[in-house]
Amino acid sequence: GAVVSQHPSRVICKSGTSVKIECRSLDFQATTMFWYRQFPKKSLMLMATSNEGSKATYEQGVEKDKFLINHASLTLSTLTVTSAHPEDSSFYICSGRSGTGQETQYFGPGTRLLVL
Amino acid sequence: GQSLEQPSEVTAVEGAIVQINCTYQTSGFYGLSWYQQHDGGAPTFLSYNALDGLEETGRFSSFLSRSDSYGYLLLQELQMKDSASYFCAGSGYALNFGKGTSLLVTP
Numbered sequence: 625g626a627v628v629s630q631h632p633s634r635v636i637c638k639s640g641t642s643v644k645i646e647c648r649s650l651d652f653q654a655t656t657m658f659w660y661r662q663f664p665k666k667s668l669m670l671m672a673t674s675n676e677g678s679k680a681t682y683e684q685g686v687e688k689d690k691f692l693i694n695h696a697s698l699t700l701s702t703l704t705v706t707s708a709h710p711e712d713s714s715f716y717i718c719s720g721r722s723g724t725g726q727e728t729q730y731f732g733p734g735t736r737l738l739v740l
Numbered sequence: 741g742q743s744l745e746q747p748s749e750v751t752a753v754e755g756a757i758v759q760i761n762c763t764y765q766t767s768g769f770y771g772l773s774w775y776q777q778h779d780g781g782a783p784t785f786l787s788y789n790a791l792d793g794l795e796e797t798g799r800f801s802s803f804l805s806r807s808d809s810y811g812y813l814l815l816q817e818l819q820m821k822d823s824a825s826y827f828c829a830g831s832g833y834a835l836n837f838g839k840g841t842s843l844l845v846t847p
Contacts, residue, residue, distance in 0.1 A: 658834055667827065668783065668837045717782055719835075728773075729835055731782045 626652040628720050630732035637708055638740055645703045645735045647718030653698035654720030658729065659691075662715045674701055708739040744828055744838035751844045752818055760813045760841045762828035772804050772811040773829045777840070783827060786813070790831075818845045 627650040637643050647657060656675050660668040672688075674680040674695035682688045690712075692704040701720075705712055715736050719729040744764045752758040762772065771790035775783035787795055789804035789811060801814040815822055823845045829835040 665842075667839045668835075670834050670836070673834055728785055728788060731775075731784070734782045 626650075626720070626722070626730040628654075628718065628730045628732040630718055630735050632735060633733060634736045634738075636738045636740065639709055640707055642704055642706045643708055643737060645705075645716055645718075645737075647701045647703070647720070647732050649699045649720040649730070652720070652722045652730075654701070654722060655698065656721045657695055657701040658719045658721070659693060659701075659703050660717045660719070662717060662734075664715075668717060671703075705737065708737070710739045713737055713739045744830055744836065746826075746828055746838045746841045748839065749842045749844070751846060753846050754818055754820060756818050757814065757816045758818060758843065760815075760826050760828075760843070762811045762813070762838055764809050764811075764828075764830055764838075766809070766830050766832070766836070769806075769830050769832060771831045772802070773831055773835065774800075774802050774813045775827045775829060775837075776824050777827065778824045786826075788831065815843075820845050820847070 629648045631646045658673050659671045662668045670683050671686045672680045672682045672693050674693050676695050676698050680693035695701040715734050717734040719731045721729045746762045773788045774786040777783045787802040789802050794803045799816045804811040825840045825842050827840045828838045
């Protein structure tokens, strides 16, 4: 299957700082990338959907000014958690899809964020 | 939107067969996917049913009945490494995940 990478895999930061997470599709062009967050023992919750070159579409309840998403190329999307707080500590996972239909999504390995 | 229900926990012994059910209420539904996630890891794709019926991939099979808004994942010849969380996900424009079923395989 296709490969998606995320960087960093783990990050610890102080409250009030911003953290950028990169998501790259390594061997395919991801027309659409999705960002999820997952709390321990919970399901994956879709945060936002981004299409290359256009603004991200955020799910209800997700603050777009706090979670900045950029999808500047077909192989790279970034999620920036601005002014992070302890409640933002979570497992953030991206996925990429090559087409616009029902093609399989390929998930990155996730980024574990801990805000102190 | 979509709402998917699946059991929270299932326990089975090594070598056995286990079925994880998933019922859904949804609009804009294209098909049902199944993902496996080990603790601390990312979800990995197992199967996708766009049409009614059974899809078989090795020890894993998945079934979909659109008329019943129901699907299941069948795991055969269980191995210890199959202990993980299993998520059904409704495929629309984006994936909408169920709450997950934690499977524990015991010796």
